[in-house]
Amino acid sequence: MALVETVEMRGCAERQAARCGVCTDLFGSLSVGERGELDRMRRQSSFAPKELVFAQGDAATRVFSLSKGVVRIYKLLPDGRRQVVGFALAGDMLGLTLSETHALTSEAIEPTVACSFPRAAFRRLVDGNLAALRRMNQLVSQDLATAHDRMMMLGRYSAEEKMAAFLLSWRARRRGRDSGGKMVALPMSRRDIADYLGLTIETVSRTFTRLERAEVIEIVAGGVRIADEKRALQLASASPV
């Protein structure tokens, strides 16, 4: 009996984990009781395009795990300037701050589904579990490493290099999700890309057409096709000219 119940719990937790993407790893390290506790606090939410998940300055009450959709994460300046820090996909976690308020805004780009947990309870569980903490460390360290790459990109790349690097890294993250190999779907707007790369929408648009005229990419509805893999890679890794 107990065994069956355990197995069922496990099954339930696994179904949940599948729904919650990266949560998978974290859940794997929790005890059956802990999983059940967290599961009871779980809430599923949907977000329409342009809908906020949370905003800079909000109390950080819940953490989110995306199971579907695309989210832009950004910072705003009082005068309206915006820096897109990153895009989140299914499997990514949002709102994992240690501070009591969010320093970032998260906003759905595509119709998005996420499950969420009270941040305090989530932290309490993770904080008491070695394996979960280790996994958390990995996730944050990885984010930090890509943040360093982004600094290089923002500080030292030309517009063309930024665009090529963005396209390739975005494709790498979406690998498997997109249909064809060379086709890269771009659900975000030109403004999103501009604010991600530290450019203006006009420069993004012009650079796209310049890359197309140079036959590096082909602009198609809803995205681009990478026509010259090699040239794109050269631009993105900013090899010596």
Add this chain to the structure above:
Amino acid sequence: MALVETVEMRGCAERQAARCGVCTDLFGSLSVGERGELDRMRRQSSFAPKELVFAQGDAATRVFSLSKGVVRIYKLLPDGRRQVVGFALAGDMLGLTLSETHALTSEAIEPTVACSFPRAAFRRLVDGNLAALRRMNQLVSQDLATAHDRMMMLGRYSAEEKMAAFLLSWRARRRGRDSGGKMVALPMSRRDIADYLGLTIETVSRTFTRLERAEVIEIVAGGVRIADEKRALQLASASPV
């Protein structure tokens, strides 16, 4: 007897902790035995200006804890372009990567002293200790949050705003260490500042003199004095014009 030994161990660990800055927090959570184990593997090293602590691509064999000096941490592109990711001061830790090779180069600016531990052993101890892991999480999360601020700075600030933000944040980090309140010592070169802000040395130099003519700062030997706190703060936080 055992008690005395324990007390002595404790005393030793505390002296070491003091020498190792932020290590303090991490050490606080280790058992006496663990402290002793780590202490036996401890090595102290000094670095002359321009001396490498470790380089991008090196095997990540040791982690460092600065007790004195200033270090620049940067990424290099094959064509020589450089992005300074940050500066490390006494109390900061270096080389805390989860990957087997360093993605960043660390290089002394001032004469620097650090103590170091084998990374594998350090990780093993931290990974087995809840409190240490939590603290590590805090440290990395904090780094990630400032990385987000740096992205905003690199992507959306003007040269003047970048410089003002840099001066104020640098002063805040050095608070207490510097002599006067408004004097900001700048041990790093113009090139370091330029590569930190995504500018050229000429622009850094020109912006310094422009800020001086505008009576926001005063350039003095080895640093600057912030003459108009309010204006500097306005520039740095990029308030609406």
Add this chain to the structure above:
DNA sequence: CGAACTGTTGAAGTTCTTCAACCGGTGTGG
């Protein structure tokens, strides 16, 4: 149908870069 929105393109303007010269300090070898 018109309004609003996204994206593209052109022309002009600004900011920052590049190239070049120069200055003062430091170190070095004839």
Add this chain to the structure above:
DNA sequence: CCACACCGGTTGAAGAACTTCAACAGTTCG
């Protein structure tokens, strides 16, 4: 000892990259 090279920093002039302002086309939506 001094001439000379070198290095870090500043400044000027010219140039390039990106932005700003403006117009326009194609879509979506009420």
